[in-house]
Amino acid sequence: MAAPVSAAMQNNNLPSSRDAVVTPVAAGSIAKITNPKGAVLYSDPVYETKTSRFLPAGSTWKVSGQYGHGVRWYKVGSNQWIKVVDASLTAPTTSNKSNQGDQHVLDLQGTARVTYKTPIVVWAEPGAKPTKRYLPKDSAWKYFKVVETSNGEFWYNLGGNQWIPGRYVNFGQDPRIAHYTPAYHRGSVATVTSKTGARIYLGSSSDPSAKATSRVLPRGSRWKVFGSKNYGLGMYNVGGNQWVHALDVSVN
Numbered sequence: 001m002a003a004p005v006s007a008a009m010q011n012n013n014l015p016s017s018r019d020a021v022v023t024p025v026a027a028g029s030i031a032k033i034t035n036p037k038g039a040v041l042y043s044d045p046v047y048e049t050k051t052s053r054f055l056p057a058g059s060t061w062k063v064s065g066q067y068g069h070g071v072r073w074y075k076v077g078s079n080q081w082i083k084v085v086d087a088s089l090t091a092p093t094t095s096n097k098s099n100q101g102d103q104h105v106l107d108l109q110g111t112a113r114v115t116y117k118t119p120i121v122v123w124a125e126p127g128a129k130p131t132k133r134y135l136p137k138d139s140a141w142k143y144f145k146v147v148e149t150s151n152g153e154f155w156y157n158l159g160g161n162q163w164i165p166g167r168y169v170n171f172g173q174d175p176r177i178a179h180y181t182p183a184y185h186r187g188s189v190a191t192v193t194s195k196t197g198a199r200i201y202l203g204s205s206s207d208p209s210a211k212a213t214s215r216v217l218p219r220g221s222r223w224k225v226f227g228s229k230n231y232g233l234g235m236y237n238v239g240g241n242q243w244v245h246a247l248d249v250s251v252n
Helices: 007-012 175-179
Strands: 030-033 039-044 049-055 060-062 065-069 071-077 080-083 087-090 094-098 101-106 110-114 120-125 128-135 140-143 145-148 154-157 163-165 169-171 189-192 198-204 207-217 222-224 227-230 234-237 242-245 249-251
Touching: 060 071
Parallel strands: none
Antiparallel strands: 030 060, 030 087, 039 049, 039 080, 065 071, 071 080, 094 101, 101 145, 110 140, 110 169, 120 128, 120 163, 145 154, 154 163, 189 222, 189 249, 198 207, 198 242, 227 234, 234 242
8 A cells, every 4th residue: 555654754744834825726727828938937936946947838737736925826746836927727617427427628729749658549438438540659639628537537639539548648738748757766755735636546667557546645645655657647656556646746
């Protein structure tokens, strides 16, 4: 099972006061970069510490929280922040029912680039009815809407009954991002920051997100990190064959 942090470690590594003011956003919220020059990526919103990276205009990013202290910020990854003035936020707008259970439909359009190491199959429905069509690695495809299924997975609609899983693509972002392996060090601890918690995936080092489970680590809980991988989506290992999405946690 995932390895929780001991009480002693929790007491010695409590979030700082600046972490306490991070507030959640609606699950599935997406920030679209509206600044024509792109958005500077910051590692710390309090001290406004810039990184060398820019998020390109028009790209979209999952938002896991926001910070408001003079200048407002969106959190788009572990120690990754952008200024609100550089982006617009879109939250899930509608919901519907299907044979896959409750779904949230996001009114988003853009380009999905296949970042998995092999071609990926096209599905006739989100999570159901795989077809015989495959999309090659590094190919790019327009998508017309995004669906978040009840198990927390994102699926991209390529038109009609053509769907691909979000874990194998990079949605309108800098293609290099999909190949970055999340950083960690010996003794690193992952704190769950997602409002909806961090779902546990059972997998291997070659495919960490192979199978979604029903177990969700609660927001605010803290877990030892034993490894990280990126096969189109950054993930952290929290014990055995258990993995969580990097965007659902913050790692020290």
